Structures are given as C-alpha cells and as structure tokens.
Amino acid sequence: MFRRSSYASVVSGAAAPGGPQRSGTFSPIVNNNSTSGQPPQHPSINHSRNTSRNSDADGHHNGMSASWGRGGHLPSYSSQFGCIGNGLGGLGPEGSASSFFVPSYLRGSRHAERLEEAHKAKIAAQREYRSNHSSNAGSLSTSSSSVNLHKMVPSHRGMTHDIIERAPVIPAEEAVAPWPTKWSDSDKYPQLDIQPDGLEVRFSGSGKTHDESASIRTDYPMPRQCGIYYFEVTVVSKGKEGRMIGIGVGGPKVVLNRIPGWEPDSWAYHGDDGNIFSSTTSGKAYGPKFSTLDVIGCGVNFRTGCIFFTKNGHYIDVAFSNIKQERLYPMVGMKKPGEILRANFGQTQFVFDIDNMVEKEKAIIQDEINKHFMKDTSSFRPPLDETSFIHELIAQYLAHDGYVETARAFAGEVREELRSLANGNEAGLKYLDPEEDQDAVNRQRIRASILDGDVDRALKLTTAFYPSVLRDNENIYFKLRCRKFIEMIRKYTELQHSSSSKRANTANGHHNTSDDYDVFDHQMELDDQFGPHTGQWAAEGMDTEGESGGGDYHAKYENLLEDTIRYGQELKSEFSGDPRREVKKALEDTFALIAYPDARESSLAPLLEISGRVPVAEELNSAILVSLGKSSSAALERLCQQTEALVDELSEDGGAGAFINVRRDFLQ
Amino acid sequence: MSSSTVSVSAATPTRHLFERRVDEIKPSKTDINFVIMDYLINEGYPSAAKKFAMEANIQPPIEEETIQPRVEIRNAIHAGNIETAIHKINDLNPQILDLDPSLHFALLRLQLIELIRDCMSIPNADITPALTFATSQLAPRAPTNPEFLEDLERTMALLIFPPENLAPQLAALLDPSLRQNVANRVNEAILGSQGARREARIRNLVRLRAWAEKKARETGKDIPPKLSLGLDSDKEGQDNDDDDEAMNGNGDADAMVS
Incomplete structure (x- = not known):
C-alpha cells in the first residue's frame, strides 16, 4: 500500500x-x-x-x-x-x-x-x-x-537503487527456502578451491597423490517448491591425467571424500565411463562419457521424483526415479589435481532449453486441471453446471460488494439468455434475482465517493448510515483520514502544475474523476445526497469553479496549500500519539509527500495514484459488511483464497502445485 | 484488518489450521474485478460490463461494439436459429467455420436437431425437411470423420423413437445444454480468431479450485472435510441473502467447535 x-x-x-x-x-x-x-x-x-x-x-x-x-x-x-x-x-x-x-x-x-x-x-x-x-x-x-x-x-558502482517497494509481510514461520546460489565454502573437501565468484571449483594441485576423491555441495539445498530444479556444470578442465568427474545430487550427510553416486543418499553421472550411480559403487550404463568443455546439466523433477541429465544442450534420459529425499544439494566430485568445474545455478542462460521443459510440465498440469473439472462440478455444488455456478458466483459477488447497477444488468442479461434457451431453468439461480437492497446502494455510494477521491463524503455517508463502523474500526478511519490528506496533496500538486500542462486532468485516465476541487468543498448537502435512488453520485460535487481561469489562481493555490497544511496538522495532532507502528509509518509516508515541489515526480508518487483509493474503499466496504453481520468476503473471494491455500499445500513438497502461480496464471 | 488480527491472536486452537491459512490470504480486489470484467467481456454481457466499468471505476478492456456480434450469435444459437447464427459467423469471419470443420458440423447437426424438434412437437408432422437437410448438408460431411458419422446416426434415431420415451443418450440431444455447449464453442472460436483468450479466466479458476481440492485430498493433505464457499447454503434456492449468510456463520461456528 x-x-x-x-x-x-x-x-x-x-x-x-x-x-x-x-x-x-x-x-x-x-x-x-x-x-x-x-x-x-x-x-x-x-x-x-x-x-x-x-x-x-x-x-x-x-x-x-x-x-x-x-x-x-x-x-x-x-x-x-x-x-x-x-x-x-x-x-x-x-x-x-x-x-x-x-x-x-x-x-x-x-x-x-x-x-x-x-x-x-x-x-x-x-x-x-x-x-x-x-x-x-x-x-x-x-x-x-x-x-x-x-x-x-x-x-558508486552504478548502483542507483531506488526505493524498494514495500515487500509484503512474510509469515514468520514460513521462511522461503532459497535456491542454491554457489558452491559452499565450508561444505567441501578441504583440497577443493573455490573461485571468488563461488561458481568455479578446482582440485588444488598439492603434488601429493590422492587416493581420496573430493566433493562439494552448494550453499543451499534445492527447494522442492520449485517443482523442477536444474543446474549445469561445465568441465573447464579434466586435468592432466584424470577424468574421474561425477555430477549429481546428494543429501547433507554424504561424505565429501568420495565421488557422488557411490555413497548412500547420492546420485550422479560420471564422466569417465558415462555410467550413472545410484547410491552404490556399481554403475549402470547410461550416456556418453564427458570431458573438457562439455556442459552437463542435472535436473530434478520433484513432482515425478525423477532425475535427468543433459549433455551440451541435449536431453539424455531419466537417470533415477523414486527420489523422495527432503534435502538434496547439487554436488560435484573429482579425483585428480587440475580438474576444474564451473557451475551455473541460473545466473546465466542455460545451454539446455530447460524453460521449454518446464513450460511443457506446466501445460500437462493445465490440461489435467481443465479436463478434470468438466465432469467434476458435482464435487462442488451438485445441482449446477459450470456456467450456472459461475453465474451464481459472479452475481453473488456483485451483490455482496454492492455493485448494484452491474448486478441488475448482469441478472437481466443472464435471464434473457436463459429465456432464449427454450426450457431454461430460470428459477434455480437465486442471486440472479437481485432484490432492492438499500444497504447495497448505500455501500456503493460510499465506495463511489472514495473512488472519486471524495473522502469527506464517504465519511459523512458512513457516519450517517453505519455510525458504529468508524468507531469500531479506528484503523480504517485513520486510513480514510490519511487518504483525504493524500487527495488534498493531489489537488494541490495538480493545481500547482495545471497552468503549465493539462496532463493533470488527463493523466488520471479514462474515468473523469470530476473531483478536482471538491475535496475542499465542505458544503455537503446531506439532504440532497440522501435522497433515495439518486443514482448519480458520480456526478455530484462537480464544481464549476474547477474551470475558472488564471485570475484567482494564485489565491486558490494559497488557500489550498493552507488548507492542506492545516488539515495535515490536525491529522498529526490527532494521531501522533498513536503507538502503533503502522500508524506512525503511514503518517510519515503521507507527510513526506508535501515536502516535494511536485510529488508526482518523486519516489513517493505511487502514493498519489488513484489506484490507492481502491484498497481503502474495499476495506471500508468489508467493515460495513461485517457490521451488518455479513461475511466480509464474497464466495468468489473465498474461492480464490481456498484455491491459493490448496495450491500452496500442493507445492510444498514439490508437487503439481509448484507449477501453478494462481495470481499470475489465473487472475491476471 | 483489525478483524483478521483479532482472529489470529485469539486463535482458537480447534479451528483448522488450513482455514486460518485461507483467512490469511488476501486476494486483491483489483484481481477479482479483473476476473469479473474478463468474464463479462469474454462471454458477452455487454451491459453488465459497461455498468461494472463505471461502478468499479475500471476500464473495459475492449469496446462494447466488439462484444455485440458475439452476443447476437450466442442468442441465435440459444434460440435455435442456427441458420441465422451461421450467417452471422460468416459475416464476422468466414474462416472461422472453414478452418474448423468439427465446429461447422456441430452447428449443422444442431440445425438438424432443431428441425427434428419442430417435427416432434406436432403429431404426424412432415419429416421431409429434416431428411432433406440431413442428406444434403450432413451426409456429405459425415464420412470425413468417424465421429461425425456417429453423431449423425444418433441424431437420425430421434426420428424413429417416440419423443416421450427416449433413451438418455438421445434425450440429451434435445436438452438446451447442447445449444449452450455449441454456443460456447462458437464463442471460443470467435475469440480465438480475434487473438483473444478463448476461455474466461474464471472458468480456469473454478476448475483449478476443484482440481486442487481433489488433488490435496488424494495426497492426504490436512484439510477440513468440507470447504465451504458460503454460496451453497442449500438447494431450495429461494431463500434470501441473509439466510445464506447466517448459514455461513453457523458453518464457521461449527467448524470452531468441532
């Protein structure tokens, strides 16, 4: 926010x-x-x-x-x-x-x-x-x-970091598992040297002949939540005599003086013979040998439990299956001095087209999802087919959230559609018969006020219709007050700059918000507005003075500025004693705006966006619904919440859910 | 937000952990409004789309006029005026049916069904128009695809059996859902021809929800026996909002007690 x-x-x-x-x-x-x-x-x-x-x-x-x-x-x-x-x-x-x-x-x-x-x-x-x-x-x-x-x-290193968007709060108990980024500097056989970039590892030639091998793990295990994890290793040099190189994966306890694959809990592909080793010293013929300048890729598909390898961009085959281990690290092992391996954990482009493979995996799952539901609507809500169910969801959402006119229009269109279907079962859909609900109308008026930038009207309407809501939800009240301040600054910056350009009015986009000056128009004629079914609140408050020319421009600007500052001070005195951190933070953010000559050009510009009105409006709407004893979220929202939670469940162990991003793939 | 804080701090240990996770997820209204608008546009509800753009203060992604032909075609199919629909589709883009013989056949077969339906409604009606249409329009196409042939044969069986005693397979041909189904396919084909997404997002979403629940149960995830949406209070379908919400509230209370 x-x-x-x-x-x-x-x-x-x-x-x-x-x-x-x-x-x-x-x-x-x-x-x-x-x-x-x-x-x-x-x-x-x-x-x-x-x-x-x-x-x-x-x-x-x-x-x-x-x-x-x-x-x-x-x-x-x-x-x-x-x-x-x-x-x-x-x-x-x-x-x-x-x-x-x-x-x-x-x-x-x-x-x-x-x-x-x-x-x-x-x-x-x-x-x-x-x-x-x-x-x-x-x-x-x-x-x-x-x-x-x-x-x-x-x-300074050319790094001009801008302000970072406030990251969503991560639930403390659910730390996000990082993926491997480099070879571990500590979880390795001592004779292995790592280059400063953490990607290249070499067997340091100490002169002695080693009977032992040397292995290394990465800094983090491969997160199952990725669904598929893939990395590549380039054989920079196989050394003078040796070519005993093993590339694969292993658990955290696998000893590091052996080549991966030989030890329990490790699986690898070896370059000297092209064999694969599944936690045992006896190999199985698998693919070609590999040597200097070959690029070997290793991928784990957590959904299927399979490990595969690639060589120089070509998929070889599934090497191991039934892999269920919790923590697996990318591992490499080597035997002779002079051997050098370089890993790519995704920092640069892979040789093998792994993206395509992941896309295919996603497509398989999408197909399954789409096919699956056609016949399974019944598990959801027995009497309805998919279309009727969706109509019900939409109609309930529109009614619940107070989109009165839309609900009416939608019901009308669906009814017409059903009627043209000869034996249409019109009676079945209860939400498609929106009753006149004064609360819905009121809520929509309040929402419309906020969306139009008229916080005062929203406050007045709310106080008049739902007096307990602002009392019981102090944080929402606070957010509304802050929003008003932001709206004032919006006006002030727009007025300040409108002489030089007209974009202030057009920058808001399609919907003429018609609110250029009415934030300061405190003469709220409640009588007028409270007449039932006015249905034209969007146009109310349109003030002709908005068109006035440059003459009283300066005076207006001064007044506006004065008003804004006065209001800011009021706001500050009202809430500055509040110990809550988020309140302090919001106050600080909001006040910072006024320090800019043109806040729209500043890094705080997003605060000024009209899209910022939406969350405030929706939060107030939810609070009103709760105060009316109704559920704060509509069935469709519930459906989204449940879906996301279910997909989370399905992705934790690297299952099919890992390939689904609900928001990105389904909501946008 | 205060309510969510309260519910977390006053965490009732009996409440299912999954339900709490669900509550912590805050879908964005912007996303949900997008999904709604997407459906209204995609499946052709122009006046609702227009109102919604105003009320939710969002921009309709396309012009209203571009929805209108699809709406008319859909209505024509729903009303059984298949010939009109085919004309309109060809007016819009003749390639749509040329490139999709299966869809074209589905429309023609629906037209045959409508002709047969007309015969069935009148005792001893003349079935010649239906027969002529079948031989002239459908029969030449049937050999190109075994499925076409089967569909045609089954449709012709409608002429043989008495309408009041049809096998379920045949009765399904007369069900309005077949019109709906064909209309949806046509809509998808038109959208596809315009380079738009063929299906509305919400359809995928609803399927994803059902799939995810099934999958989660199959893999033994710890989720409550029933996930209520607050929509399916009962099947009477006549009660009002308040009852539904009350049911919902009770459901939650039950979950906490159990």
Missing part, C-alpha cells in the same frame, strides 16, 4: 513554495559480503529462517538514509555505512554469484516471487538497520555533505 520512505518532519517547511527538496537519490546500498573480508556464512536452513524472520520483524521500521533539504537542514547518511552484507541467497556485488537472481525457468513461479519478496524485505531491513545505526553512532559529523551527495551516486 505504502511505499517505504523517509520521514519528512517538516510539514511547515513546505509552506514556502518550492520548499525543501530532496537533494538527491538515496544513497546506494551496497551489499558486499564477499569483498569485505567478512567470514563467509555457513549456510544452513536455520540461518535463513532466522534472517528472514528478522527481516519481517524489521519490515515495519521506517528510516532511510535520505537527505533532506538543499541547504542541509538535516544531515544525510551516506553510503559509508553500507556493507551490512549477508545473504538470504546472498546479496552481493552485482555480477557475482551472490547477487539475487532468478533462473530463467523459474521466472514467474510462485516460489520465485516469494524469494524475491523476501529478498526485498531483507534489503529494506538492512537499509533501516544502517540508517538507524548510523544515527546512533553519532556519525553526523562524518557524513559527507548532503549537497554533494547526489553527485556521488552515479559513480
């Missing part, structure tokens, strides 16, 4: 037009864990759980290292406090193995989305940590001049 931002404490400062300006972009965030000499972290599941929990807990903190004021009213906290590197999946310098990446075949998957959210939350938490700690450290005097800060930005 709100973007993370810094706190503009200087509301009054904006009274002077063109007041404080943001002096530059935020200081870039550098998360370099591998170059700063920090000890590498030992990867473990527990660790990742903890870190993501922290990031969740900190996720509400405010605080950015922004600098305010051209003249340096406030000190800025520059990037010198950076380097709180650490990684959920590694957040390192760009280009290295530890920066965040999504393997191509997992793009758009639910698991990738979750990891990305966790990653962003992490960055945000680090940012807060840094800014909080930098101020505590009394480092104000050491910070660089805020005047020049923005000039530093481009030179």
Whole structure:
C-alpha cells in the first residue's frame, strides 16, 4: 500500500513554495559480503529462517538514509555505512554469484516471487538497520555533505537503487527456502578451491597423490517448491591425467571424500565411463562419457521424483526415479589435481532449453486441471453446471460488494439468455434475482465517493448510515483520514502544475474523476445526497469553479496549500500519539509527500495514484459488511483464497502445485 | 484488518489450521474485478460490463461494439436459429467455420436437431425437411470423420423413437445444454480468431479450485472435510441473502467447535 520512505518532519517547511527538496537519490546500498573480508556464512536452513524472520520483524521500521533539504537542514547518511552484507541467497556485488537472481525457468513461479519478496524485505531491513545505526553512532559529523551527495551516486558502482517497494509481510514461520546460489565454502573437501565468484571449483594441485576423491555441495539445498530444479556444470578442465568427474545430487550427510553416486543418499553421472550411480559403487550404463568443455546439466523433477541429465544442450534420459529425499544439494566430485568445474545455478542462460521443459510440465498440469473439472462440478455444488455456478458466483459477488447497477444488468442479461434457451431453468439461480437492497446502494455510494477521491463524503455517508463502523474500526478511519490528506496533496500538486500542462486532468485516465476541487468543498448537502435512488453520485460535487481561469489562481493555490497544511496538522495532532507502528509509518509516508515541489515526480508518487483509493474503499466496504453481520468476503473471494491455500499445500513438497502461480496464471 | 488480527491472536486452537491459512490470504480486489470484467467481456454481457466499468471505476478492456456480434450469435444459437447464427459467423469471419470443420458440423447437426424438434412437437408432422437437410448438408460431411458419422446416426434415431420415451443418450440431444455447449464453442472460436483468450479466466479458476481440492485430498493433505464457499447454503434456492449468510456463520461456528 505504502511505499517505504523517509520521514519528512517538516510539514511547515513546505509552506514556502518550492520548499525543501530532496537533494538527491538515496544513497546506494551496497551489499558486499564477499569483498569485505567478512567470514563467509555457513549456510544452513536455520540461518535463513532466522534472517528472514528478522527481516519481517524489521519490515515495519521506517528510516532511510535520505537527505533532506538543499541547504542541509538535516544531515544525510551516506553510503559509508553500507556493507551490512549477508545473504538470504546472498546479496552481493552485482555480477557475482551472490547477487539475487532468478533462473530463467523459474521466472514467474510462485516460489520465485516469494524469494524475491523476501529478498526485498531483507534489503529494506538492512537499509533501516544502517540508517538507524548510523544515527546512533553519532556519525553526523562524518557524513559527507548532503549537497554533494547526489553527485556521488552515479559513480558508486552504478548502483542507483531506488526505493524498494514495500515487500509484503512474510509469515514468520514460513521462511522461503532459497535456491542454491554457489558452491559452499565450508561444505567441501578441504583440497577443493573455490573461485571468488563461488561458481568455479578446482582440485588444488598439492603434488601429493590422492587416493581420496573430493566433493562439494552448494550453499543451499534445492527447494522442492520449485517443482523442477536444474543446474549445469561445465568441465573447464579434466586435468592432466584424470577424468574421474561425477555430477549429481546428494543429501547433507554424504561424505565429501568420495565421488557422488557411490555413497548412500547420492546420485550422479560420471564422466569417465558415462555410467550413472545410484547410491552404490556399481554403475549402470547410461550416456556418453564427458570431458573438457562439455556442459552437463542435472535436473530434478520433484513432482515425478525423477532425475535427468543433459549433455551440451541435449536431453539424455531419466537417470533415477523414486527420489523422495527432503534435502538434496547439487554436488560435484573429482579425483585428480587440475580438474576444474564451473557451475551455473541460473545466473546465466542455460545451454539446455530447460524453460521449454518446464513450460511443457506446466501445460500437462493445465490440461489435467481443465479436463478434470468438466465432469467434476458435482464435487462442488451438485445441482449446477459450470456456467450456472459461475453465474451464481459472479452475481453473488456483485451483490455482496454492492455493485448494484452491474448486478441488475448482469441478472437481466443472464435471464434473457436463459429465456432464449427454450426450457431454461430460470428459477434455480437465486442471486440472479437481485432484490432492492438499500444497504447495497448505500455501500456503493460510499465506495463511489472514495473512488472519486471524495473522502469527506464517504465519511459523512458512513457516519450517517453505519455510525458504529468508524468507531469500531479506528484503523480504517485513520486510513480514510490519511487518504483525504493524500487527495488534498493531489489537488494541490495538480493545481500547482495545471497552468503549465493539462496532463493533470488527463493523466488520471479514462474515468473523469470530476473531483478536482471538491475535496475542499465542505458544503455537503446531506439532504440532497440522501435522497433515495439518486443514482448519480458520480456526478455530484462537480464544481464549476474547477474551470475558472488564471485570475484567482494564485489565491486558490494559497488557500489550498493552507488548507492542506492545516488539515495535515490536525491529522498529526490527532494521531501522533498513536503507538502503533503502522500508524506512525503511514503518517510519515503521507507527510513526506508535501515536502516535494511536485510529488508526482518523486519516489513517493505511487502514493498519489488513484489506484490507492481502491484498497481503502474495499476495506471500508468489508467493515460495513461485517457490521451488518455479513461475511466480509464474497464466495468468489473465498474461492480464490481456498484455491491459493490448496495450491500452496500442493507445492510444498514439490508437487503439481509448484507449477501453478494462481495470481499470475489465473487472475491476471 | 483489525478483524483478521483479532482472529489470529485469539486463535482458537480447534479451528483448522488450513482455514486460518485461507483467512490469511488476501486476494486483491483489483484481481477479482479483473476476473469479473474478463468474464463479462469474454462471454458477452455487454451491459453488465459497461455498468461494472463505471461502478468499479475500471476500464473495459475492449469496446462494447466488439462484444455485440458475439452476443447476437450466442442468442441465435440459444434460440435455435442456427441458420441465422451461421450467417452471422460468416459475416464476422468466414474462416472461422472453414478452418474448423468439427465446429461447422456441430452447428449443422444442431440445425438438424432443431428441425427434428419442430417435427416432434406436432403429431404426424412432415419429416421431409429434416431428411432433406440431413442428406444434403450432413451426409456429405459425415464420412470425413468417424465421429461425425456417429453423431449423425444418433441424431437420425430421434426420428424413429417416440419423443416421450427416449433413451438418455438421445434425450440429451434435445436438452438446451447442447445449444449452450455449441454456443460456447462458437464463442471460443470467435475469440480465438480475434487473438483473444478463448476461455474466461474464471472458468480456469473454478476448475483449478476443484482440481486442487481433489488433488490435496488424494495426497492426504490436512484439510477440513468440507470447504465451504458460503454460496451453497442449500438447494431450495429461494431463500434470501441473509439466510445464506447466517448459514455461513453457523458453518464457521461449527467448524470452531468441532
């Protein structure tokens, strides 16, 4: 809803037009864990759980290292406090193995989305940590001049991070399992050396002849939630004499002085003979041998429990099946000095077209879903066929959420359709007969007011019809008040800039919101509005003064500004004592807006978008429904919720659900 | 939101864990509104789509006029005016039927069924028009596909048996759902020819919901014995909203007690 931002404490400062300006972009965030000499972290599941929990807990903190004021009213906290590197999946310098990446075949998957959210939350938490700690450290005097800060930005590794969208809160107990990002620096046979990028591993030639082999695991196991996990290994050099190389997967306990495949809990494809080894030293003929410059791919399909290999972009075959192990790591093993292997965990493009394979897997599941339901409607709601059921869902949603006119039109059209079907069973569909429901009409009026940007009218209507709702739902009341402030700033910025361009009016898009000035029109004629079935609230409040020319422009602008600031101060005095973190945060975000000469150009611009009205309107609508003793969510919403929860269940162990992204594949 | 916080903190341990997970998922209204609009446009409810665009303050993805031909074709098929429908489809894009012989055959067979239906309604009616149509339009196409032949044969059987005592297989041919089915196929074909998604999102969604539940039960996931939507209170179909909501509330209460 709100973007993370810094706190503009200087509301009054904006009274002077063109007041404080943001002096530059935020200081870039550098998360370099591998170059700063920090000890590498030992990867473990527990660790990742903890870190993501922290990031969740900190996720509400405010605080950015922004600098305010051209003249340096406030000190800025520059990037010198950076380097709180650490990684959920590694957040390192760009280009290295530890920066965040999504393997191509997992793009758009639910698991990738979750990891990305966790990653962003992490960055945000680090940012807060840094800014909080930098101020505590009394480092104000050491910070660089805020005047020049923005000039530093481009030179700083070219990383100009913008404000990160506020990441959705991740349930603390459900840390997202990261995927492998590099070879582990600790979970390896000692004689193996890893290049700084974490991808290339070589058998260090110590001169001694080794009887033992050397293996290595990755930093994290392969998450089953991916559905299919795939990685590739390039044989950079097979060394002088040897070519005993094994590529495959293994559990966390597999000893590292043996080639994977030979030991229990490990499965691998060996280069010297082209055989595969399933937790035993006796191999089975499988594919071609492989050697220097060959690219071997290894994939695990968690849904089917199969492991397959590819060579130089060609699929070989299923190598193992019935793989059910919980934690499996990509593994490689080698035997002779001079052997060098380089892995790709998805940082760069794969040689084999794994994307296509994943797409096919998805298509199989989609087919199953689509075929399946045709005959199985009955498990759902016996008397209805699919179309009638969908009509029922839609009609109930429209009625429930107060889309009165739509519900009526829809019912009419469906009825007409049924009538033309000779023996139509019109009687069966109860929601298709929308009764006159005054509550629905009221709720729609309230919603329409908010969607039109007229928070005052929404407040008045709500107080008049549902007096208990605002009393009982203080947070919604608060959000409405904040929204009003945002609407005022919208007006103020639009007015301020409308002389130079007309886009303020057109930028809102299709629907003429007709609210340009009515936010400040407090003369609400309740009598007029409360007449039943006016049905034209969208046009109400249209104020002709909106068309007035440039003459009183300046006066109006001044008034508007004054009003806005006065209202802001009211809001502040009303809620500043509120201890709740989300309230504080929202206040800060909202107030920061006024500090910009043109907030639409600022990083906080999303706060101003009209789409921000929707959640407020819907939350209020839900609260009213609850106050009326009705369910807060319609059957269709319930259906979405259940579907997503079911798919989650089905993806946890890498089942078919892993290949489904409900929102992306079904709701957009 | 306060309500959800309350329900979490006052977590009733007897409430099924899955139900709580369901409650924690907050579908976006924007998404749901999209799904609704998608259906109204896709399956041809232009006036509802127009109203919805206004009330929900969203932009209709396409012009109303482009829905209208599909609506007319659908209505024609529903009303049994297959000839009209075929004309309209060809007006819109003659390639649709040319490229899909199976759909074309389905329409022609439906037209035959309508001709037979006319005969059946009047005792001792003249069946010549139906026979002529079958021999001239359907018979030449039947050999191209074994399914066509079977369909044609079964349809012709309608002329032999008395209408009041038809085998279920034959009775199904006279059911309005066949018209609906053909109309849907035509709609999908038109949408496909226009480069649009052939099926409305909500259909996939509903199937996904059913599939996911079945799959979850098959694999022994820990989910409640019944997942209520709050829609299927009972089968009387005559009670009003409030009753339904009350039922829903009771259902929840039961779940918590059990």
